[in-house]
Amino acid sequence: xxxxxxxxxxxxxxxxxxxxxxxxxxxxxxxxxxxxxxxxxxxxxxxxxxxxxxxxxxxxxxxxxxxxxxxxxxxxxxxxxxxxxxxxxxxxxxxxxxxxxxxxxxxxxxxxxxxxxxxxxxxxxxxxxxxxxxxxxxxxxxxxxxxxxxxxxxxxxxxxxxxxxxxxxxxxxxxxxxxxxxxxxxxxxxxxxxxxxxxxxxxxxxxxxxxxxxxxxxxxxxxxxxxxxxxxxxxxxxxxxxxxxxxxxxxxxxxxxxxxxxxxxxxxxxxxxxxxxxxxxx
Ligand SMILES: C[S@@+](CC[C@H](N)C(=O)[O-])C[C@H]1O[C@@H](n2cnc3c(N)ncnc32)[C@H](O)[C@@H]1O
Numbered sequence: 001x002x003x004x005x006x007x008x009x010x011x012x013x014x015x016x017x018x019x020x021x022x023x024x025x026x027x028x029x030x031x032x033x034x035x036x037x038x039x040x041x042x043x044x045x046x047x048x049x050x051x052x053x054x055x056x057x058x059x060x061x062x063x064x065x066x067x068x069x070x071x072x073x074x075x076x077x078x079x080x081x082x083x084x085x086x087x088x089x090x091x092x093x094x095x096x097x098x099x100x101x102x103x104x105x106x107x108x109x110x111x112x113x114x115x116x117x118x119x120x121x122x123x124x125x126x127x128x129x130x131x132x133x134x135x136x137x138x139x140x141x142x143x144x145x146x147x148x149x150x151x152x153x154x155x156x157x158x159x160x161x162x163x164x165x166x167x168x169x170x171x172x173x174x175x176x177x178x179x180x181x182x183x184x185x186x187x188x189x190x191x192x193x194x195x196x197x198x199x200x201x202x203x204x205x206x207x208x209x210x211x212x213x214x215x216x217x218x219x220x221x222x223x224x225x226x227x228x229x230x231x232x233x234x235x236x237x238x239x240x241x242x243x244x245x246x247x248x249x250x251x252x253x254x255x256x257x258x259x260x261x262x263x264x265x266x267x268x269x270x271x272x273x274x275x276x277x278x279x280x281x282x
Pocket of ligand 1 (some may be wrong): 228
């Protein structure tokens with residue numbers, strides 16, 4: 001019912017990669033035009049949803065089945081989401097990111113592979129509850145999130161308590177979360193933050209696996225076998241990949257997690273990219 005019909009877009013100047021060759025009057029803005037074309041393609045794609053809250057409670061209708069839902073937060077180009085969907089046809093995978101222009105790559109890949117168990121949602125992770133009913137998600141991946149190394153930005157880290165509280169509400173009890181990062185500071189912050197939340201009985205965690213070099217860990221290799229776009233770049237640079245596999249349940253003091261003002265989708269998308277190895281103030 002919610003499946004969109006293919007809308008007609010003017011593709012006369014867009015090549016197979018979604019690139020608009022610059023016209024003489026637009027010679028200085030090819031990147032901007034390419035992004036616009038990618039966003040238009042995203043909006044026109046039947047397996048892409050641009051922050052439409054009507055999807056909440058209607059994912060079964062969207063996929064046409066009742067398979068469990070697994071989400072990937074900050075999926076970027078979405079190739080990891082697609083690879084997981086290909087490996088696990090009995091589950092539905094939803095890649096979520098702020099940037100439609102990135103996710104269209106994954107949406108096209110899913111089409112090429114004829115996959116019907118993949119969707120992409122443009123949304124801020126802060127707004128997940130607008131798109132997912134309570135206890136409706138069976139699994140979650142958090143892959144290479146921006147580290148937000150400055151202490152004052154710690155609330156934007158996707159493993160901060162503010163996000164964990166949101167995840168707790170949309171995840172089914174016992175749902176497993178898999179977190180991967182190249183950033184050791186973010187990884188150590190996450191482990192310490194979880195311990196702190198446990199001590200205050202805000203959240204209780206089960207840790208199934210912790211690795212500071214998952215691809216070198218023979219018994220964990222399979223669990224992390226599917227790699228993301230960023231991950232392959234870090235592997236090529238010889239960087240170890242850190243991996244945490246856990247589940248959570250609310251503690252007695254879960255209400256103590258302060259509710260912060262969500263950042264609007266467009267503002268969040270325009271926020272400067274956070275990167276860099278700074279550990280000083282994590
Ligand atoms: C470093 S990239 C990693 C992309 C992909 N997971 C990979 O490993 O190739 C981080 C991604 O997270 C997205 N992101 C950052 N904050 C987000 C938020 N609050 N909600 C949704 N996506 C977010 C960014 O737009 C970006 O695409």
